Amino acid sequence: xxxxDSDQLPARGAAAVxxxxxxxxxxxxxxxxxxxxxxxxxRYGQLPHGWGGPWREQLIAEVGRxxxxxxxxxxxxxxxxxxxxxxxxxxxxxxxxxTEGEPASAKDKVLLACAPHLVxxxxxxxxxxxxxxxxxxxxxDAVREVVDGAAAERRRARLDRVKIKVMxxxxxxxxxxxxxxxNWVAQGIPLPTATPPRVxxxxxxxxxxxxxxxxxxxxxxxxxxxxxxxxxxxxxTAEPGSILVTLIGAVRQPGVRExxxxxxxxxVLGRAGGPAAPLGALLIGGYFGTWADPAxxxxxxxxxxxxxxxxxxxxxxxxxxxxxxxCGLAETARVARYLxxxxxxxxxxCVFGLGSIADALAxxxxxxxxxxxxxxxxxxQTEGRGACHHPDGAVRMxxxxxxxxxxxxxxxxxxxxxxxxxxxxxxxxPRRTP
Amino acid sequence: xxxxxxxxxxxxxxxxxxxxxxxxxxxxVVVVLGVAxxxxxxxxxxxxxxxxxxxxxxxxxxxxxxxxxxxxxILDPFVTIGWAATVLPFASPYxxxxxxxxxxxxxxxxxxLITSLARQRLGQRAxxxxxxxxxxxWPAAFLHSLTAGNDLGIWWVALTEVASAAAVAAAxxxxxxxxxRDGPPEPGQGxxxxxxxxPRPAPARPTARAA
Amino acid sequence: xxxxxxxxxxxxxxxxxxxxxxxxPEMITLDDWGFPIIRDADVPPGLLDEAAEAVRLCPRLAxxxxxxxxxxxxxxxxxx
Numbered sequence: 001x002x003x004x005d006s007d008q009l010p011a012r013g014a015a016a017v018x019x020x021x022x023x024x025x026x027x028x029x030x031x032x033x034x035x036x037x038x039x040x041x042x043r044y045g046q047l048p049h050g051w052g053g054p055w056r057e058q059l060i061a062e063v064g065r066x067x068x069x070x071x072x073x074x075x076x077x078x079x080x081x082x083x084x085x086x087x088x089x090x091x092x093x094x095x096x097x098x099t100e101g102e103p104a105s106a107k108d109k110v111l112l113a114c115a116p117h118l119v120x121x122x123x124x125x126x127x128x129x130x131x132x133x134x135x136x137x138x139x140x141d142a143v144r145e146v147v148d149g150a151a152a153e154r155r156r157a158r159l160d161r162v163k164i165k166v167m168x169x170x171x172x173x174x175x176x177x178x179x180x181x182x183n184w185v186a187q188g189i190p191l192p193t194a195t196p197p198r199v200x201x202x203x204x205x206x207x208x209x210x211x212x213x214x215x216x217x218x219x220x221x222x223x224x225x226x227x228x229x230x231x232x233x234x235x236x237t238a239e240p241g242s243i244l245v246t247l248i249g250a251v252r253q254p255g256v257r258e259x260x261x262x263x264x265x266x267x268v269l270g271r272a273g274g275p276a277a278p279l280g281a282l283l284i285g286g287y288f289g290t291w292a293d294p295a296x297x298x299x300x301x302x303x304x305x306x307x308x309x310x311x312x313x314x315x316x317x318x319x320x321x322x323x324x325x326x327c328g329l330a331e332t333a334r335v336a337r338y339l340x341x342x343x344x345x346x347x348x349x350c351v352f353g354l355g356s357i358a359d360a361l362a363x364x365x366x367x368x369x370x371x372x373x374x375x376x377x378x379x380x381q382t383e384g385r386g387a388c389h390h391p392d393g394a395v396r397m398x399x400x401x402x403x404x405x406x407x408x409x410x411x412x413x414x415x416x417x418x419x420x421x422x423x424x425x426x427x428x429x430p431r432r433t434p
Numbered sequence: 435x436x437x438x439x440x441x442x443x444x445x446x447x448x449x450x451x452x453x454x455x456x457x458x459x460x461x462x463v464v465v466v467l468g469v470a471x472x473x474x475x476x477x478x479x480x481x482x483x484x485x486x487x488x489x490x491x492x493x494x495x496x497x498x499x500x501x502x503x504x505x506x507x508i509l510d511p512f513v514t515i516g517w518a519a520t521v522l523p524f525a526s527p528y529x530x531x532x533x534x535x536x537x538x539x540x541x542x543x544x545x546x547l548i549t550s551l552a553r554q555r556l557g558q559r560a561x562x563x564x565x566x567x568x569x570x571x572w573p574a575a576f577l578h579s580l581t582a583g584n585d586l587g588i589w590w591v592a593l594t595e596v597a598s599a600a601a602v603a604a605a606x607x608x609x610x611x612x613x614x615r616d617g618p619p620e621p622g623q624g625x626x627x628x629x630x631x632x633p634r635p636a637p638a639r640p641t642a643r644a645a
Numbered sequence: 646x647x648x649x650x651x652x653x654x655x656x657x658x659x660x661x662x663x664x665x666x667x668x669x670p671e672m673i674t675l676d677d678w679g680f681p682i683i684r685d686a687d688v689p690p691g692l693l694d695e696a697a698e699a700v701r702l703c704p705r706l707a708x709x710x711x712x713x714x715x716x717x718x719x720x721x722x723x724x725x
Contacts, residue, residue, distance in 0.1 A: 193657070346656070347657055353678070378677065381676040385656060385676075385680070385682070472704075482667060554706065
C-alpha cells in the first residue's frame with residue numbers, strides 16, 4: 001500500500017482538509033437525500049475550468065499519472081480511453097453510464113442518489129477533456145428524478161459550458177454494454193452492435209463516443225481538483241484510489257461501501273458488519289465474476305492483482321456472501337438461467353450456448369444428472385463467440401462455480417445437497433415476458 | 435413465298451410459347467430452390483451450398499431463356515407487341531393485360547437479379563428487401579402464362595402449369611410453417627429440457643461443509 | 646512474416662446456415678448448434694479462393710475477408 005503523508009498534499013483550506021478524509025465519493029453518513037449544489041461545492045470546491053488543447057492534454061496526462069481505471073467492470077485505463085476519443089477527427093460525445101443493469105449491484109444508484117453533482121462534474125469534465133459539447137447521462141430509473149433535479153440546479157446556476165442531457169436506461173442486463181448503450185441512446189434498442197469499429201472511434205451518430213461508468217467520472221472530478229498524487233494516496237501502486245463495493249447476502253449490514261483498493265477481503269466484509277452466518281462461498285465482482293472459497297479469498301487484497309489468486313477481480317464491485325446452508329450450485333443455476341434469458345438474442349452461440357449451459361446447471365442443481373464433458377464442451381464453444389462479452393462473463397462465472405463447488409457436485413451426483421434453505425441470496429429479477 | 439414467311443412466323447410463335455412454358459417450369463424450380471436455401475431442408479443429401487448455387491445458376495439460365503422468349507414474341511409478325519412492352523407493363527396492344535403481367539414479372543425479376551448480382555456492395559438489408567419481390571414476380575409470370583398463351587387444352591401444358599403451381603405453393607407453405615432460421619429462437623427454446631422451475635435441492639442431509 | 650488475409654465473422658449477422666463450413670471445412674467447423682467456429686482467422690494462401698467462395702456464398706453476408714492493405718483504418722483492431 002502506498003500512503004503519502006498528509007503533509008505532502010496541498011493545503012488549501014477547508015475543502016482540502018475534508019478531501020483528505022475518507023470516504024471520498026460517498027457521504028460520511030447516509031440519509032437526507034442527495035447533496036445539493038451548495039453542499040457539493042462546499043465539500044469539494046469548484047470544478048477547475050480551462051480551455052484549449054494544451055489544458056486538455058495536461059489534464060489527460062494527470063489522469064494517466066493518477067492511474068484511474070474504469071469502475072464499470074472492465075477496468076480499462078481511463079486516460080487511454082480519453083486520449084483515444086479526443087484524438088478523433090469528429091466532434092466527440094460523452095455518455096455517462098449509470099444504468100447499473102447488474103441486479104445485485106447498487107453502487108452506481110447509491111452514488112447518484114447521494115452525490116449526483118460529483119458525477120455530473122465528472123461528465124462535464126470528461127466532455128471538456130475530449131472536446132465534446134454534450135454529455136448524455138443515462139441512469140437507472142430509480143435515481144432518474146434525483147439526477148434530473150441536480151441537472152436542473154446546475155442549469156439554474158449556469159454552471160456548465162457543456163449541455164447535460166439525462167436519460168433513463170433500459171431495464172436490461174446487456175443494456176450497459178458500451179455499444180448497447182450507444183444503440184439505446186441513438187434508437188432505443190438496448191442491444192450490442194458488432195464491433196469493429198469501437199465506440200471510441202465511431203459510436204453515437206458515427207462520432208467518437210466516450211462511454212464511462214458514473215463512478216469513474218466521480219473519481220475523475222476529484223482528480224481534476226486535487227491531482228494525481230492525492231488520488232494515489234489510497235490504494236496500491238498498481239491500482240490506486242478507492243472503489244465502491246456492494247455487499248449482499250450473509251453479512252450483518254448489507255449495502256454499499258467505499259473502500260480502499262487493496263484492503264483485505266475479510267476487512268471488506270467487516271465493513272458490512274462481517275458474516276452473519278458461516279459462509280460457504282463468495283461471489284466476487286458481479287454476475288460475470290468469480291466464485292471463491294472464503295477461507296482462501298479472505299486474506300486476499302481486494303484488487304485485480306490480489307484477487308487474481310482465485311481467478312477473480314473487483315469487477316463491478318459486488319461481494320456476495322453465500323451462507324453455508326444455501327446450495328451454491330442452485331444459486332449458480334439461477335444466475336446462469338438469468339444470464340441466458342438476458343442474452344440479446346443476436347448471436348447463436350450465446351443464445352444456444354448459454355441456454356444449454358443453464359439447462360445443464362439446472363439439472364445438476366436438482367440432482368437430475370451431470371455430464372461434465374458435455375458442459376465443458378459447451379462452455380468452450382460459447383465463450384468468445386458473441387458480438388459482446390456477455391457469454392464470456394457468464395461462462396467465467398460458471399467455470400468458477402464448477403471449480404469451487406466441486407465437493408457439492410459430487411454430493412449432487414449421489415442425490416444429496418447441503419442446502420437447507422432454498423436459494424435466493426443472489427437477486428434474479430422475474431423472467432421478462434417476450 | 436408467303437408460305438415460307440408463314441412457316442417462319444409459326445416457328446417464332448412455337449419458339450416463344452415453348453420457351454415460355456419451359457421458363458415457367460424453370461422459374462418455379464428456382465423459387466422452390468430459393469425457399470430450400472432458407473428452410474435448409476435435407477442438408478445431408480444436398481449440401482446447402484449446392485442448393486444455393488443451383489438456385490443461382492438456374493436463375494441465370496432462366497434469364498437467357500427469357501431473352502429468347504421475349505425476343506421471339508416481339509419479332510413474331512403475327513402479333514403486335516412492340517419493344518416498349520418488354521419493360522413497360524401494359525404497353526402492348528395485343529392482349530394488353532396478359533402481356534402486361536409478363537412485363538411485370540420481367541421488371542420485378544430484373545430487380546431481383548440486379549440486386550443479387552450486386553449483393554456484396556448493396557448489403558444484406560437492401561438485397562433482402564428487393565428479393566422479396568420474387569414472391570410477386572412468380573404469380574405475375576404464372577398468370578401471364580395462363581392468359582397469354584392458347585395452349586391450356588394440351589394436356590402436358592396444363593400439367594406443367596398445375597405442377598409448377600403446386601411446387602411453388604408447397605414451398606411457400608413450407609416456408610411459412612417451418613421454424614426456418616429467421617434468427618436464433620427465443621432463449622429458453624434451445625435444445626435441452628424446457629426451462630425448469632427453480633431447482634429445488636435434492637433430499638437434504640445435514641452435511642457439515644468444510645470450513 | 647508477411648501478414649495474409651483474415652477471415653472475419655459477424656456473429657450478429659450469422660444465422661448458422663452452414664454453407665461456409667461446407668466449402669471451407671479446413672478452416673470452419675460447426676458447433677453443437679450449427680454455428681461456425683473459425684479456429685484461426687489467418688487464411689493460408691492455398692485456401693484464399695475457397696475463403697472468397699465462402700464469403701460470397703453466405704446467405705447473410707456474415708463473412709468478410711480482410712486483406713491487411715485494404716482494411717479501413719477505422720475498423721482495424723486498435724491496440725489497447
